[in-house]
Amino acid sequence: MHDSLNLYYxxxxxxxxTGENTAAWATLQSVGLDLISNDSLRSAISFxxxxxxxxxxxLEERLDERYQMENLYPQVLELINMEQVxxxxxxxxxxxxMDNRKFHEVLKMNLFIRHYMQSQYTSxxxxxxxxxxxIIKHIQTLKEQ
Numbered sequence: 001m002h003d004s005l006n007l008y009y010x011x012x013x014x015x016x017x018t019g020e021n022t023a024a025w026a027t028l029q030s031v032g033l034d035l036i037s038n039d040s041l042r043s044a045i046s047f048x049x050x051x052x053x054x055x056x057x058x059l060e061e062r063l064d065e066r067y068q069m070e071n072l073y074p075q076v077l078e079l080i081n082m083e084q085v086x087x088x089x090x091x092x093x094x095x096x097x098m099d100n101r102k103f104h105e106v107l108k109m110n111l112f113i114r115h116y117m118q119s120q121y122t123s124x125x126x127x128x129x130x131x132x133x134x135i136i137k138h139i140q141t142l143k144e145q
Contacts, residue, residue, distance in 0.1 A: 001094035009089035012107070013068065013076045018056050025049045038138050044131050052124055059120060064113055071106050079103055 028035065028045070036042040076082060079097055082089040091097040 001091070006083070006088040006090050009080055009091065010082065010084060010087045012080065012089070012110075013072055013082070014086060017060055017065075018053065020053050022049065022053075037142075041131075041134060041138055044134070048124075048127060048131060052127065056120060056124060059117060064117055067110065067113055072110050075103050075106050 025045075033042055033046065036045065076089075078092075079100065080089050080091055097103060
């Protein structure tokens, strides 16, 4: 056990939470989606807010947060002295922790969920950027008419 590991132990616990800004979507819904003349843009915007963002929120609540609270957090409480979340922690007994199969399995699943969540955020990020570019192109087309 080295003190340099304290940062990593401190970062073991904690869940993701999306903070998307939906004000423009709410305004668009109240004004009417038919304001957008381009069918594919209207569909893509609607899909982003009603399907993709909702999917992320469901993943965060039902998968990530639930797994953290029901599986990982009890292990952390029992096996790790958390000095400051995301900053510093250390095992109660490092040698015993290295041999703790349940902790290893819980940690592996947590890492799997983390990687999956990161891939979903990256996917949404890419979709938003493509949609943004398509909106800009459409606005330019409308200006040129």
